[in-house]
Amino acid sequence: MTSVDTMSSEGLRNAMVDRLAADHAAKRLVLRPEVEAALRTVPRELFTPGLPLEEAYDANTAVLKKMRGAEAVSSVSAPYLIAEMIGQAANALGGLEGRHALEIGSGGYNASLLRELVGPSGSVTTVDIDPEVTGRAAACLAAAGYHDVTVVCADAEHPIVPGRRYDLIIVTVGAWDIPPAWHDQLTDDGVLVVPLRTFGMTRSWALRRRGDRLVSESRRQCGFVSMQGDGAHEVRYLDIADGVHLRLDEDQRVDHDLDVVGALLTQPREEAWVGVSLPPATILADLDLWLATRLIHETHFLVLSAQATAVKSGVVAPGWRFGTPATLDDDTFTYRSALRWTDRRFDLGAYAHGTEAAAAAGRMVEHMRAWVDAGQPSPTLHVLPAHTPDGDLPNGAVLDKRHSRVVLAFTTKEKGTP
Ligand SMILES: C[S@@+](CC[C@H](N)C(=O)[O-])C[C@H]1O[C@@H](n2cnc3c(N)ncnc32)[C@H](O)[C@@H]1O
Numbered sequence: 001m002t003s004v005d006t007m008s009s010e011g012l013r014n015a016m017v018d019r020l021a022a023d024h025a026a027k028r029l030v031l032r033p034e035v036e037a038a039l040r041t042v043p044r045e046l047f048t049p050g051l052p053l054e055e056a057y058d059a060n061t062a063v064l065k066k067m068r069g070a071e072a073v074s075s076v077s078a079p080y081l082i083a084e085m086i087g088q089a090a091n092a093l094g095g096l097e098g099r100h101a102l103e104i105g106s107g108g109y110n111a112s113l114l115r116e117l118v119g120p121s122g123s124v125t126t127v128d129i130d131p132e133v134t135g136r137a138a139a140c141l142a143a144a145g146y147h148d149v150t151v152v153c154a155d156a157e158h159p160i161v162p163g164r165r166y167d168l169i170i171v172t173v174g175a176w177d178i179p180p181a182w183h184d185q186l187t188d189d190g191v192l193v194v195p196l197r198t199f200g201m202t203r204s205w206a207l208r209r210r211g212d213r214l215v216s217e218s219r220r221q222c223g224f225v226s227m228q229g230d231g232a233h234e235v236r237y238l239d240i241a242d243g244v245h246l247r248l249d250e251d252q253r254v255d256h257d258l259d260v261v262g263a264l265l266t267q268p269r270e271e272a273w274v275g276v277s278l279p280p281a282t283i284l285a286d287l288d289l290w291l292a293t294r295l296i297h298e299t300h301f302l303v304l305s306a307q308a309t310a311v312k313s314g315v316v317a318p319g320w321r322f323g324t325p326a327t328l329d330d331d332t333f334t335y336r337s338a339l340r341w342t343d344r345r346f347d348l349g350a351y352a353h354g355t356e357a358a359a360a361a362g363r364m365v366e367h368m369r370a371w372v373d374a375g376q377p378s379p380t381l382h383v384l385p386a387h388t389p390d391g392d393l394p395n396g397a398v399l400d401k402r403h404s405r406v407v408l409a410f411t412t413k414e415k416g417t418p
Contacts, residue, residue: 243310
Protein backbone atom coordinates (compact mmCIF):
# COMPACT_ATOMS: atom_id res chain seq x y z
CA MET A 1 0.00 0.00 0.00
CA THR A 2 1.25 3.52 -0.80
CA SER A 3 2.90 5.28 2.09
CA VAL A 4 0.84 8.10 3.54
CA ASP A 5 1.22 10.16 6.67
CA THR A 6 -0.25 7.29 8.70
CA MET A 7 -0.67 9.08 12.00
CA SER A 8 -2.56 12.09 10.79
CA SER A 9 -4.40 10.07 8.13
CA GLU A 10 -5.58 7.53 10.70
CA GLY A 11 -6.47 10.19 13.25
CA LEU A 12 -8.50 12.18 10.74
CA ARG A 13 -10.15 9.04 9.44
CA ASN A 14 -11.23 7.92 12.90
CA ALA A 15 -12.52 11.41 13.69
CA MET A 16 -14.54 11.34 10.45
CA VAL A 17 -16.04 7.95 11.28
CA ASP A 18 -16.88 9.13 14.82
CA ARG A 19 -18.79 12.02 13.23
CA LEU A 20 -20.57 9.62 10.84
CA ALA A 21 -21.58 7.40 13.78
CA ALA A 22 -22.95 10.43 15.68
CA ASP A 23 -24.79 11.61 12.55
CA HIS A 24 -26.38 8.16 12.13
CA ALA A 25 -27.46 8.16 15.79
CA ALA A 26 -29.02 11.63 15.45
CA LYS A 27 -31.01 10.34 12.46
CA ARG A 28 -31.91 7.16 14.40
CA LEU A 29 -29.99 5.06 11.88
CA VAL A 30 -27.61 2.24 12.77
CA LEU A 31 -24.05 2.37 11.44
CA ARG A 32 -23.46 -1.35 10.99
CA PRO A 33 -20.21 -2.53 12.63
CA GLU A 34 -18.77 -3.97 9.42
CA VAL A 35 -19.52 -0.74 7.52
CA GLU A 36 -17.89 1.24 10.31
CA ALA A 37 -14.84 -1.08 10.16
CA ALA A 38 -14.52 -0.59 6.39
CA LEU A 39 -14.75 3.20 6.80
CA ARG A 40 -11.98 3.03 9.41
CA THR A 41 -9.82 0.93 7.06
CA VAL A 42 -9.88 2.63 3.62
CA PRO A 43 -7.51 5.61 3.33
CA ARG A 44 -9.83 8.10 1.58
CA GLU A 45 -6.99 10.47 0.66
CA LEU A 46 -5.74 7.90 -1.84
CA PHE A 47 -8.94 8.55 -3.84
CA THR A 48 -8.74 12.34 -3.61
CA PRO A 49 -5.30 13.03 -5.13
CA GLY A 50 -4.10 16.59 -4.80
CA LEU A 51 -6.51 17.46 -2.01
CA PRO A 52 -5.35 18.50 1.49
CA LEU A 53 -5.78 15.65 3.98
CA GLU A 54 -8.37 17.55 6.03
CA GLU A 55 -10.61 17.97 2.97
CA ALA A 56 -10.34 14.27 2.14
CA TYR A 57 -11.81 13.56 5.59
CA ASP A 58 -14.65 16.11 5.54
CA ALA A 59 -17.66 13.87 6.22
CA ASN A 60 -20.22 16.08 4.53
CA THR A 61 -18.67 17.29 1.31
CA ALA A 62 -18.33 15.82 -2.18
CA VAL A 63 -14.87 16.64 -3.58
CA LEU A 64 -12.93 16.63 -6.86
CA LYS A 65 -15.95 18.00 -8.70
CA LYS A 66 -15.66 18.00 -12.47
CA MET A 67 -17.72 20.86 -13.87
CA ARG A 68 -19.39 21.29 -17.23
CA GLY A 69 -20.46 24.93 -17.28
CA ALA A 70 -22.22 25.61 -13.96
CA GLU A 71 -23.15 21.96 -13.45
CA ALA A 72 -21.06 19.30 -11.65
CA VAL A 73 -20.96 16.09 -13.73
CA SER A 74 -18.80 13.98 -11.44
CA SER A 75 -17.31 14.01 -7.95
CA VAL A 76 -16.05 11.75 -5.19
CA SER A 77 -19.26 11.53 -3.12
CA ALA A 78 -19.62 12.82 0.44
CA PRO A 79 -18.69 10.14 3.03
CA TYR A 80 -21.97 10.56 4.99
CA LEU A 81 -23.98 9.69 1.88
CA ILE A 82 -21.74 6.79 0.90
CA ALA A 83 -22.07 5.41 4.44
CA GLU A 84 -25.87 5.74 4.41
CA MET A 85 -26.26 4.12 0.98
CA ILE A 86 -23.93 1.21 1.76
CA GLY A 87 -25.92 0.84 5.00
CA GLN A 88 -29.16 0.65 2.99
CA ALA A 89 -27.62 -2.08 0.82
CA ALA A 90 -26.22 -4.06 3.77
CA ASN A 91 -29.52 -3.84 5.69
CA ALA A 92 -31.54 -5.02 2.69
CA LEU A 93 -29.19 -7.93 1.94
CA GLY A 94 -28.48 -8.86 5.57
CA GLY A 95 -24.76 -8.06 5.12
CA LEU A 96 -22.61 -7.88 2.02
CA GLU A 97 -20.11 -10.69 2.59
CA GLY A 98 -19.84 -12.94 -0.47
CA ARG A 99 -22.07 -10.65 -2.54
CA HIS A 100 -21.47 -9.61 -6.12
CA ALA A 101 -21.81 -5.87 -6.47
CA LEU A 102 -22.02 -3.49 -9.42
CA GLU A 103 -21.37 0.17 -8.72
CA ILE A 104 -22.64 2.68 -11.29
CA GLY A 105 -20.59 5.90 -11.18
CA SER A 106 -16.93 5.40 -10.26
CA GLY A 107 -14.54 7.27 -8.03
CA GLY A 108 -12.73 4.40 -6.34
CA TYR A 109 -13.57 5.20 -2.72
CA ASN A 110 -17.03 3.63 -2.63
CA ALA A 111 -15.77 0.66 -4.65
CA SER A 112 -12.96 0.04 -2.17
CA LEU A 113 -15.39 0.13 0.77
CA LEU A 114 -17.57 -2.40 -1.09
CA ARG A 115 -14.46 -4.50 -1.79
CA GLU A 116 -13.72 -4.58 1.95
CA LEU A 117 -17.33 -5.56 2.70
CA VAL A 118 -17.90 -8.32 0.12
CA GLY A 119 -14.68 -10.13 1.15
CA PRO A 120 -12.67 -12.67 -0.88
CA SER A 121 -15.72 -14.68 -2.04
CA GLY A 122 -17.56 -11.61 -3.38
CA SER A 123 -16.77 -9.29 -6.27
CA VAL A 124 -16.99 -5.60 -7.16
CA THR A 125 -17.39 -4.11 -10.62
CA THR A 126 -17.53 -0.35 -11.06
CA VAL A 127 -18.66 1.38 -14.24
CA ASP A 128 -18.46 4.99 -15.38
CA ILE A 129 -19.32 6.69 -18.65
CA ASP A 130 -16.33 9.06 -18.43
CA PRO A 131 -12.91 7.62 -19.36
CA GLU A 132 -11.17 10.30 -17.30
CA VAL A 133 -13.08 9.07 -14.21
CA THR A 134 -12.44 5.37 -14.86
CA GLY A 135 -8.76 6.14 -15.53
CA ARG A 136 -8.42 7.96 -12.21
CA ALA A 137 -10.48 5.35 -10.30
CA ALA A 138 -8.40 2.46 -11.69
CA ALA A 139 -5.14 4.23 -10.83
CA CYS A 140 -6.31 5.11 -7.30
CA LEU A 141 -7.64 1.60 -6.63
CA ALA A 142 -4.31 0.11 -7.75
CA ALA A 143 -2.36 2.60 -5.63
CA ALA A 144 -4.49 1.70 -2.62
CA GLY A 145 -3.87 -2.01 -3.18
CA TYR A 146 -7.36 -2.94 -4.43
CA HIS A 147 -6.30 -4.92 -7.51
CA ASP A 148 -9.44 -7.03 -7.69
CA VAL A 149 -12.04 -4.37 -8.52
CA THR A 150 -13.13 -4.53 -12.17
CA VAL A 151 -13.31 -1.03 -13.68
CA VAL A 152 -15.39 -0.62 -16.86
CA CYS A 153 -15.94 2.45 -19.03
CA ALA A 154 -19.50 2.29 -20.45
CA ASP A 155 -22.95 3.86 -20.35
CA ALA A 156 -24.63 1.93 -17.51
CA GLU A 157 -28.05 2.51 -19.05
CA HIS A 158 -27.24 -0.76 -20.86
CA PRO A 159 -26.10 -4.17 -19.54
CA ILE A 160 -22.41 -4.21 -18.58
CA VAL A 161 -21.63 -7.88 -19.20
CA PRO A 162 -24.60 -9.45 -21.03
CA GLY A 163 -26.14 -12.21 -18.94
CA ARG A 164 -24.19 -11.40 -15.75
CA ARG A 165 -26.29 -10.77 -12.63
CA TYR A 166 -25.45 -9.01 -9.36
CA ASP A 167 -26.82 -9.29 -5.81
CA LEU A 168 -26.39 -5.54 -5.47
CA ILE A 169 -26.44 -2.67 -7.93
CA ILE A 170 -25.57 0.59 -6.22
CA VAL A 171 -26.07 3.69 -8.35
CA THR A 172 -24.05 6.75 -7.32
CA VAL A 173 -25.44 9.18 -9.88
CA GLY A 174 -28.87 10.81 -9.94
CA ALA A 175 -31.43 8.84 -12.00
CA TRP A 176 -34.83 9.82 -13.32
CA ASP A 177 -35.90 6.35 -14.39
CA ILE A 178 -34.97 2.68 -13.90
CA PRO A 179 -33.77 1.24 -17.22
CA PRO A 180 -34.63 -2.44 -17.84
CA ALA A 181 -30.91 -3.32 -17.68
CA TRP A 182 -30.77 -2.55 -13.95
CA HIS A 183 -33.72 -4.79 -13.13
CA ASP A 184 -32.50 -7.57 -15.44
CA GLN A 185 -28.95 -7.58 -14.04
CA LEU A 186 -30.22 -8.21 -10.49
CA THR A 187 -30.40 -11.71 -9.03
CA ASP A 188 -33.94 -12.89 -8.24
CA ASP A 189 -34.06 -11.18 -4.84
CA GLY A 190 -31.24 -8.73 -5.54
CA VAL A 191 -31.23 -5.14 -4.36
CA LEU A 192 -30.88 -1.89 -6.30
CA VAL A 193 -29.86 1.19 -4.32
CA VAL A 194 -30.54 4.23 -6.47
CA PRO A 195 -30.93 7.99 -6.06
CA LEU A 196 -34.18 8.39 -8.02
CA ARG A 197 -36.03 11.63 -8.71
CA THR A 198 -39.80 11.58 -8.21
CA PHE A 199 -41.88 14.77 -8.14
CA GLY A 200 -38.66 16.77 -8.56
CA MET A 201 -37.16 15.34 -5.33
CA THR A 202 -34.36 12.79 -5.11
CA ARG A 203 -34.21 10.05 -2.49
CA SER A 204 -31.81 7.13 -2.32
CA TRP A 205 -34.17 4.13 -2.48
CA ALA A 206 -33.19 0.54 -1.62
CA LEU A 207 -35.39 -1.48 -3.98
CA ARG A 208 -35.71 -5.25 -3.87
CA ARG A 209 -36.46 -7.21 -7.03
CA ARG A 210 -39.78 -9.05 -6.82
CA GLY A 211 -40.48 -10.73 -10.16
CA ASP A 212 -40.98 -8.07 -12.81
CA ARG A 213 -41.11 -5.23 -10.27
CA LEU A 214 -38.99 -3.53 -7.61
CA VAL A 215 -40.31 -2.57 -4.17
CA SER A 216 -38.58 -0.21 -1.75
CA GLU A 217 -37.33 -1.20 1.70
CA SER A 218 -35.75 2.09 2.78
CA ARG A 219 -35.07 5.62 1.58
CA ARG A 220 -32.67 8.42 2.48
CA GLN A 221 -32.55 12.07 1.55
CA CYS A 222 -29.73 12.82 -0.90
CA GLY A 223 -28.46 14.88 -3.81
CA PHE A 224 -26.37 13.70 -6.76
CA VAL A 225 -24.98 14.83 -10.10
CA SER A 226 -27.33 13.84 -12.95
CA MET A 227 -27.09 10.79 -15.15
CA GLN A 228 -25.43 11.28 -18.54
CA GLY A 229 -25.75 9.20 -21.70
CA ASP A 230 -28.89 7.49 -22.97
CA GLY A 231 -30.66 7.80 -19.59
CA ALA A 232 -29.99 11.54 -19.24
CA HIS A 233 -33.00 13.60 -18.23
CA GLU A 234 -33.06 17.33 -18.04
CA VAL A 235 -33.74 19.24 -14.82
CA ARG A 236 -34.52 22.92 -15.39
CA TYR A 237 -34.10 25.77 -12.97
CA LEU A 238 -36.28 28.85 -13.58
CA ASP A 239 -35.03 31.96 -11.80
CA ILE A 240 -37.87 33.88 -10.18
CA ALA A 241 -35.79 36.22 -8.01
CA ASP A 242 -32.13 36.70 -7.19
CA GLY A 243 -30.98 33.28 -5.95
CA VAL A 244 -34.52 31.80 -5.95
CA HIS A 245 -35.41 29.06 -8.44
CA LEU A 246 -38.25 26.77 -9.43
CA ARG A 247 -36.89 23.30 -10.20
CA LEU A 248 -38.77 21.52 -12.95
CA ASP A 249 -38.59 18.03 -14.38
CA GLU A 250 -38.60 17.68 -18.16
CA ASP A 251 -42.35 17.06 -18.18
CA GLN A 252 -43.30 20.04 -15.94
CA ARG A 253 -44.23 23.48 -17.26
CA VAL A 254 -44.80 26.91 -15.82
CA ASP A 255 -47.05 29.11 -17.95
CA HIS A 256 -46.73 32.12 -15.65
CA ASP A 257 -44.55 35.12 -16.40
CA LEU A 258 -41.56 34.50 -14.14
CA ASP A 259 -41.20 38.21 -13.32
CA VAL A 260 -44.78 38.15 -12.04
CA VAL A 261 -44.02 35.09 -9.87
CA GLY A 262 -40.91 36.85 -8.52
CA ALA A 263 -42.93 39.97 -7.82
CA LEU A 264 -45.33 37.87 -5.70
CA LEU A 265 -42.46 37.32 -3.25
CA THR A 266 -42.35 41.06 -2.57
CA GLN A 267 -46.02 41.07 -1.51
CA PRO A 268 -46.87 40.61 2.19
CA ARG A 269 -46.40 37.10 3.52
CA GLU A 270 -49.25 35.10 5.05
CA GLU A 271 -48.35 32.15 7.24
CA ALA A 272 -50.16 29.17 8.72
CA TRP A 273 -48.92 26.64 11.29
CA VAL A 274 -49.91 23.07 12.06
CA GLY A 275 -49.64 23.67 15.81
CA VAL A 276 -47.50 20.61 16.65
CA SER A 277 -44.31 20.07 18.61
CA LEU A 278 -42.13 17.53 16.78
CA PRO A 279 -38.67 16.13 17.66
CA PRO A 280 -35.61 16.81 15.46
CA ALA A 281 -35.46 13.20 14.17
CA THR A 282 -38.82 13.63 12.33
CA ILE A 283 -38.27 12.60 8.70
CA LEU A 284 -39.35 15.69 6.80
CA ALA A 285 -38.12 14.19 3.53
CA ASP A 286 -41.14 11.84 3.84
CA LEU A 287 -43.48 14.76 4.55
CA ASP A 288 -42.27 16.49 1.38
CA LEU A 289 -43.12 13.46 -0.76
CA TRP A 290 -46.50 13.22 1.02
CA LEU A 291 -47.17 16.86 0.13
CA ALA A 292 -46.20 16.24 -3.50
CA THR A 293 -48.58 13.29 -3.82
CA ARG A 294 -51.44 15.33 -2.30
CA LEU A 295 -50.85 18.73 -3.89
CA ILE A 296 -50.26 17.44 -7.41
CA HIS A 297 -53.97 16.59 -7.72
CA GLU A 298 -55.34 19.96 -6.70
CA THR A 299 -52.89 22.62 -7.81
CA HIS A 300 -49.73 23.41 -9.78
CA PHE A 301 -47.03 21.61 -7.79
CA LEU A 302 -43.38 22.71 -8.04
CA VAL A 303 -40.13 22.45 -6.11
CA LEU A 304 -38.53 25.62 -4.76
CA SER A 305 -34.77 25.88 -4.32
CA ALA A 306 -32.77 28.86 -3.11
CA GLN A 307 -29.19 30.03 -2.68
CA ALA A 308 -27.99 30.65 0.88
CA THR A 309 -27.80 34.39 0.12
CA ALA A 310 -31.52 34.54 -0.79
CA VAL A 311 -32.44 32.80 2.47
CA LYS A 312 -30.11 35.03 4.48
CA SER A 313 -31.57 38.19 2.98
CA GLY A 314 -35.09 36.95 3.77
CA VAL A 315 -36.43 36.82 0.19
CA VAL A 316 -37.61 33.27 0.92
CA ALA A 317 -37.55 31.03 4.01
CA PRO A 318 -38.10 27.48 2.71
CA GLY A 319 -38.18 24.31 4.83
CA TRP A 320 -35.13 22.98 2.97
CA ARG A 321 -33.39 25.29 0.56
CA PHE A 322 -32.23 22.42 -1.71
CA GLY A 323 -35.81 21.47 -2.61
CA THR A 324 -39.06 22.36 -0.88
CA PRO A 325 -42.64 21.65 -2.05
CA ALA A 326 -44.35 24.74 -3.46
CA THR A 327 -47.52 25.58 -5.35
CA LEU A 328 -48.42 28.25 -7.86
CA ASP A 329 -52.07 29.13 -8.51
CA ASP A 330 -53.18 32.08 -10.62
CA ASP A 331 -51.54 34.77 -8.50
CA THR A 332 -50.58 33.01 -5.27
CA PHE A 333 -47.25 31.33 -4.49
CA THR A 334 -47.06 29.00 -1.46
CA TYR A 335 -44.28 26.83 0.01
CA ARG A 336 -43.42 24.76 3.08
CA SER A 337 -41.74 27.22 5.40
CA ALA A 338 -38.69 27.04 7.62
CA LEU A 339 -39.44 25.30 10.93
CA ARG A 340 -40.52 27.21 14.03
CA TRP A 341 -38.44 25.98 16.96
CA THR A 342 -39.39 26.05 20.64
CA ASP A 343 -37.38 24.16 23.27
CA ARG A 344 -35.60 21.88 20.76
CA ARG A 345 -38.89 20.87 19.12
CA PHE A 346 -40.51 22.37 16.09
CA ASP A 347 -43.78 23.27 14.39
CA LEU A 348 -44.50 22.91 10.66
CA GLY A 349 -45.83 25.78 8.59
CA ALA A 350 -46.47 27.27 5.16
CA TYR A 351 -45.79 30.75 3.77
CA ALA A 352 -47.80 32.25 0.93
CA HIS A 353 -47.78 35.46 -1.11
CA GLY A 354 -50.57 36.75 -3.35
CA THR A 355 -54.31 37.37 -3.42
CA GLU A 356 -55.33 33.97 -1.96
CA ALA A 357 -52.31 33.73 0.35
CA ALA A 358 -54.07 33.02 3.65
CA ALA A 359 -56.29 30.29 2.18
CA ALA A 360 -53.40 28.67 0.23
CA ALA A 361 -51.10 28.55 3.27
CA GLY A 362 -53.97 27.04 5.26
CA ARG A 363 -54.57 24.34 2.64
CA MET A 364 -50.91 23.31 2.57
CA VAL A 365 -50.86 23.13 6.35
CA GLU A 366 -53.96 20.88 6.33
CA HIS A 367 -51.99 18.32 4.30
CA MET A 368 -49.13 18.53 6.80
CA ARG A 369 -51.56 18.02 9.68
CA ALA A 370 -53.00 14.98 7.90
CA TRP A 371 -49.46 13.50 7.69
CA VAL A 372 -48.87 14.05 11.39
CA ASP A 373 -52.34 12.68 12.28
CA ALA A 374 -51.70 9.62 10.11
CA GLY A 375 -48.62 8.78 12.23
CA GLN A 376 -45.99 10.36 9.91
CA PRO A 377 -46.20 7.54 7.37
CA SER A 378 -43.21 6.80 5.17
CA PRO A 379 -43.50 6.15 1.45
CA THR A 380 -43.05 2.85 -0.35
CA LEU A 381 -41.89 3.05 -3.94
CA HIS A 382 -43.00 0.46 -6.49
CA VAL A 383 -41.30 0.31 -9.90
CA LEU A 384 -43.22 -1.63 -12.55
CA PRO A 385 -42.62 -2.17 -16.28
CA ALA A 386 -43.96 0.57 -18.56
CA HIS A 387 -46.55 -1.78 -20.08
CA THR A 388 -48.23 -2.61 -16.71
CA PRO A 389 -52.01 -2.02 -17.02
CA ASP A 390 -53.63 0.43 -14.57
CA GLY A 391 -55.53 -2.41 -12.91
CA ASP A 392 -52.27 -4.11 -11.86
CA LEU A 393 -50.80 -1.05 -10.16
CA PRO A 394 -50.73 -0.80 -6.36
CA ASN A 395 -52.68 2.11 -4.83
CA GLY A 396 -50.73 5.34 -4.77
CA ALA A 397 -49.52 8.30 -6.84
CA VAL A 398 -48.45 7.12 -10.29
CA LEU A 399 -45.60 8.63 -12.31
CA ASP A 400 -45.12 7.40 -15.86
CA LYS A 401 -41.47 7.39 -16.82
CA ARG A 402 -39.82 6.26 -20.05
CA HIS A 403 -39.16 2.62 -19.03
CA SER A 404 -41.30 2.22 -15.95
CA ARG A 405 -44.44 3.14 -14.05
CA VAL A 406 -43.47 4.35 -10.61
CA VAL A 407 -46.01 4.29 -7.78
CA LEU A 408 -45.46 6.11 -4.51
CA ALA A 409 -47.68 4.71 -1.77
CA PHE A 410 -48.20 5.84 1.83
CA THR A 411 -49.72 3.33 4.21
CA THR A 412 -51.52 5.40 6.79
CA LYS A 413 -52.32 4.20 10.27
CA GLU A 414 -55.71 4.81 11.81
CA LYS A 415 -55.62 7.72 14.25
CA GLY A 416 -54.99 6.38 17.74
CA THR A 417 -53.43 3.07 16.69
CA PRO A 418 -49.78 2.49 17.67
C1 LIG B 1 -20.93 11.18 -7.90
S1 LIG B 1 -19.92 10.46 -9.11
C2 LIG B 1 -19.57 8.84 -8.47
C3 LIG B 1 -18.87 8.83 -7.13
C4 LIG B 1 -18.19 7.54 -6.76
N1 LIG B 1 -19.09 6.40 -6.66
C5 LIG B 1 -17.37 7.63 -5.49
O1 LIG B 1 -16.86 6.58 -5.05
O2 LIG B 1 -17.19 8.70 -4.92
C6 LIG B 1 -21.07 10.10 -10.42
C7 LIG B 1 -20.42 9.48 -11.64
O3 LIG B 1 -21.44 8.93 -12.46
C8 LIG B 1 -20.95 8.92 -13.79
N2 LIG B 1 -22.05 8.70 -14.74
C9 LIG B 1 -22.98 9.59 -15.16
N3 LIG B 1 -23.81 9.01 -16.05
C10 LIG B 1 -23.40 7.73 -16.19
C11 LIG B 1 -23.86 6.62 -16.98
N4 LIG B 1 -24.89 6.74 -17.79
N5 LIG B 1 -23.19 5.45 -16.87
C12 LIG B 1 -22.11 5.32 -16.05
N6 LIG B 1 -21.64 6.34 -15.30
C13 LIG B 1 -22.28 7.52 -15.35
C14 LIG B 1 -20.27 10.29 -13.90
O4 LIG B 1 -19.31 10.30 -14.94
C15 LIG B 1 -19.66 10.47 -12.52
O5 LIG B 1 -18.29 10.15 -12.50
